Amino acid sequence: MTHLADIVDTAVSAGSFTTLVAAVKAAGLVDTLKGAGPFTVFAPTDEAFAKLPEGTVESLLKDIPKLKKILTYHVVSGKVMAADVVKLKSAKTVEGSEVKIDASNGVKINDSTVTTPDVAADNGVIHIIDSVLLPA
Numbered sequence: 001m002t003h004l005a006d007i008v009d010t011a012v013s014a015g016s017f018t019t020l021v022a023a024v025k026a027a028g029l030v031d032t033l034k035g036a037g038p039f040t041v042f043a044p045t046d047e048a049f050a051k052l053p054e055g056t057v058e059s060l061l062k063d064i065p066k067l068k069k070i071l072t073y074h075v076v077s078g079k080v081m082a083a084d085v086v087k088l089k090s091a092k093t094v095e096g097s098e099v100k101i102d103a104s105n106g107v108k109i110n111d112s113t114v115t116t117p118d119v120a121a122d123n124g125v126i127h128i129i130d131s132v133l134l135p136a
Contacts, residue, residue, distance in 0.1 A: 004122040006034045007041055011126065014119075019049040019057060026061050027068045037123035038079035040091075042099070042109050044132045051131055069095055073135045079124050082107065082117035097135050109133060 004010070008030055011017040020043055024030055033039065049057055060067045072095035080091065086103035093099055099109050107114040109129055116128035 004120055006123045007037070007039060007121040007126060008033050010119060010121040011041075011043060016045045016047075016128075017043055019046045020044060023057070023061065023067060023071060027064055027071050029068065029071055033075075033123075035123065038077075039094075039124035040076040040078060040080040040085075041124065041126045042074045042076075042112070042114070042129045042133060043119075043126045044074070044112070044129050045115075048112070048129060048131045069135060070132070073097065073099070073133050081125055082114070082127065085114075085117070085127070093135075095135055099133060 005013060008021065008024065011021055024033060033041070060070065073093045075094040076091045076099075077094060080088075085091075085101060086107060088101045090098040090100050102108040107117065107127075109127075110133050112129040112131040112133055114127045115130050119126040119128060
């Protein structure tokens with residue numbers, strides 16, 4: 001059986017998630033996301049983080065409780081592949097609130113578009129998204 005990297009290592013090796021990985025490290029969530037899971041992570045790229053207003057990432061890195069809230073809002077318990085995601089209207093995040101799912105034209109999570117679905121990891125799956133999800 002092929003051993004896949006865990007979610008964190010998969011994101012690191014992809015190279016387009018340096019902001020997300022730095023945020024996960026700052027928030028102390030590395031061990032969680034390297035855990036057994038499984039987890040489904042809606043992973044914003046560096047470009048997605050760059051769309052946030054200037055200074056947002058820096059201020060979040062200084063506000064760990066808020067950073068954790070935002071990051072856990074990108075994680076759903078269980079391994080939810082794209083074929084299952086498209087059947088859902090919403091999903092409860094680890095943060096506690098729901099994300100809206102709209103599969104009518106591609107797949108949108110709230111206002112973010114899934115650009116690459118089903119990036120496999122040994123403890124779950126990553127769906128790459130084009131903007132950062134912010135809890136209400």
